[in-house]
Amino acid sequence: xxxxxxxxxxxxxxxxxxxxxxxxxxxxxxxxxxxxxxxxxxxxxxxxxxxxxxxxxxxxxxxxxxxxxxxxxxxxxxxxxxxxxxxxxxxxxxxxxxxxxxxxxxxxxxxxxxxxxxxxxxxxxxxxxxxxxxxxxxxxxxxxxxxxxxxxxxxxxxxxxxxxxxxxxxxxxxxxxxxxxxxxxxxxxxxxxxxxxxxxxxxxxxxxxxxxxxxxxxxxxxxxxxxxxxxxxxxxxxxxxxxxxxxxxxxxxxxxxxxxxxxxxxxxxxxxxxxxxxxxxxxxxxxxxxxxxxxxxxxxxxxxxxxxxxxxxxxxxxxxxxxxxxxxxxxxxxxxxxxxxxxxxxxxxxxxxxxxxxxxxxxx
Numbered sequence: 001x002x003x004x005x006x007x008x009x010x011x012x013x014x015x016x017x018x019x020x021x022x023x024x025x026x027x028x029x030x031x032x033x034x035x036x037x038x039x040x041x042x043x044x045x046x047x048x049x050x051x052x053x054x055x056x057x058x059x060x061x062x063x064x065x066x067x068x069x070x071x072x073x074x075x076x077x078x079x080x081x082x083x084x085x086x087x088x089x090x091x092x093x094x095x096x097x098x099x100x101x102x103x104x105x106x107x108x109x110x111x112x113x114x115x116x117x118x119x120x121x122x123x124x125x126x127x128x129x130x131x132x133x134x135x136x137x138x139x140x141x142x143x144x145x146x147x148x149x150x151x152x153x154x155x156x157x158x159x160x161x162x163x164x165x166x167x168x169x170x171x172x173x174x175x176x177x178x179x180x181x182x183x184x185x186x187x188x189x190x191x192x193x194x195x196x197x198x199x200x201x202x203x204x205x206x207x208x209x210x211x212x213x214x215x216x217x218x219x220x221x222x223x224x225x226x227x228x229x230x231x232x233x234x235x236x237x238x239x240x241x242x243x244x245x246x247x248x249x250x251x252x253x254x255x256x257x258x259x260x261x262x263x264x265x266x267x268x269x270x271x272x273x274x275x276x277x278x279x280x281x282x283x284x285x286x287x288x289x290x291x292x293x294x295x296x297x298x299x300x301x302x303x304x305x306x307x308x309x310x311x312x313x314x315x316x317x318x319x320x321x322x323x324x325x326x327x328x329x330x331x332x333x334x335x336x337x338x339x340x341x342x343x344x345x346x347x348x349x350x351x352x353x354x355x356x357x358x359x360x361x362x363x364x
Contacts, residue, residue, distance in 0.1 A: 038099065038296060039072050039073060039296075040072065040097075041065055041072060041074050041075070041098070041101070041296060042074075042075050042077075042102065042103075043061060043062070043074050043076045043101075044076075044077055044086060044089050044090060044103050044104065045057060045076075045077075045079070046078070046081065046104050047080060047081040047207070049209070050235065050237055050261075051237075051261050051263075052259055052281060053078070054078070056281045057281060058076060060282055060289075061074070061128075061286075061288060061289045062074050062076070064286045064290065065293060068289065069293050069297075072293065077089040081106055081206045083107040083110050083176070086105070086106045087110070090103065091114070094118050094121060098123065099123055099124065099295075099296060100124050100292050100295050100296045101118065101123060101126070102125075102288055102292050103125050103128060104127075104128045104129045104130055107176035108132050108312065109176070109313075112132075112133040112134045113134075115134025115135055115136060116134055116135060119134075124137040124138075125137055126139070126140065126291055126295065127140075127141075128140055128141070128284075128285075129179070129284070130179055131179075131309065131319075132178075133311050133315070133316065135316060136316065136319050137295055138291045138304075138319070139320070139321040139322075140287050140291065140305070140321065140322045140323075141179070141324070142284070142325070143325065143326075144183055144186070145186040145189075146325070146326070147182075147277055148182060148183040148185060148189070148190075149189055150186075150277055151183065151186070151232060151234075151258060151328075152187040152188070152191045152194065153190050153194075154256050154274065154277070154330075155168065155187075155195075155230050155232055155256045155274070155275075156190060156191070156194040157328075158254035158256065158274035159229060159254055162229065163194055164194070165196050165229075166229035166230055167198075167199040167228045167229055167230075168191055168196075168228060168230045168231065168232060169200045169201070169219045169230075169231045170184070170191075170202075170231075170232045171201075171202055171212050171215060171234065171238055172184045172202065172204065172232075172234050173204065174206050175205065177207070180203065180234060181312075183234050191232065199223055199227065199228055200219040200222060200223060202219075204234075207234070207235060208241075209237045209238050210241060211241075212238035212239075212242050213241030213245045214245075216231070216241065216245035216246065220245065220246075225249055225250070230254045230255070231246070231253060231254070231255045231256070233255055233256060233258075235258045235259050235261075236257035236260070236261040236264030236273075237261065238257075239256070239257035239264060239273055240263055240267070242255055243255055243267060247272075255274060256273070256274055257275070258277040259276065259279070260276045260277070260279070260329055260343065261276070262344060262348060264276045265338060265344065266351075266354050266357075268329070268334065269334065269349070269354055269357040269361055270354060270357050271331075274330070275328050276329050277327070277328060278329040278337050280324060281343075282341075283324055290304060291322075301320060302320070304322060305321050307322065309321040331361050332361075334349070334361065335363050339363065346358065346364060349363065350364075
């Protein structure tokens with residue numbers, strides 16, 4: 001199912017929109033002025049370069065909504081990292097009378113006017129994973145600054161006794177993702193005192209592995225092969241591009257990541273990547289689904305969204321939120337975390353190329 005899901009989503013945004021609109025064009029779906037749709041929840045995800053969204057987030061959210069509300073429908077779209085596409089998808093849901101939208105924004109700053117217009121029409125927006133700007137009804141994510149600290153700590157630990165004498169390259173996430181500056185801030189809070197110096201730092205638009213690869217190449221050209229002793233990568237996808245650039249030059253240094261992507265886990269077992277950050281997507285996704293269903297039914301969410309947050313601009317305060325924890329995953333604890341939690345089976349990770357590495361790590 002996952003492979004099929006991925007293949008389907010790679011289609012163009014236009015086709016995706018057309019399919020969505022066709023599915024929503026039925027009479028009585030809340031299209032009439034003043035009407036409302038009490039059985040439909042919109043789900044808008046930002047991109048498909050990061051494998052987690054199609055493999056985990058979408059199916060988990062859809063399944064949980066269906067379990068809580070058997071006759072509810074989920075209208076799904078992926079923006080393929082395009083803000084204008086996501087705006088059209090969002091506006092289409094509002095026009096169709098959808099009253100609850102789960103939004104994982106491409107560009108968090110761009111969403112303010114969308115959410116404000118939606119609120120005027122009685123539409124409740126749940127910010128998922130990334131805190132969108134605007135009068136959001138609820139927000140579910142992780143303590144993202146803490147994740148940055150975990151990344152920093154993971155890299156310092158990987159550098160070991162040489163950490164204080166080590167120069168580090170930082171390849172940060174997309175400037176349009178509100179989580180990226182929090183990851184960066186958290187990582188800096190550890191690295192600025194834990195290593196000698198951050199000698200090269202770049203933000204990567206769209207979390208692009210190709211762009212991360214190019215920037216790592218530029219860092220090597222600028223610093224020389226021995227000018228740095230470790231690399232902070234804000235996620236696993238970019239870590240793949242970074243490691244390719246390092247291997248091309250014959251450089252072996254610790255590289256960290258995030259998201260516990262399958263390819264990242266395999267690189268960790270092969271000794272190419274030092275660590276990743278494992279964020280339990282299932283509780284995040286299921287809590288979001290439950291909040292969306294309750295909002296659709298007009299029920300309270302206080303017991304689910306137990307804390308309050310302020311938007312990154314500081315304009316929107318006291319947003320009900322639930323923030324989950326994460327943990328560092330290395331070769332030593334893949335078995336007790338990723339496999340034990342059934343994120344991936346050993347067979348998924350231990351393909352022919354990685355069988356020996358799995359055996360050495362005690363994964364069967």
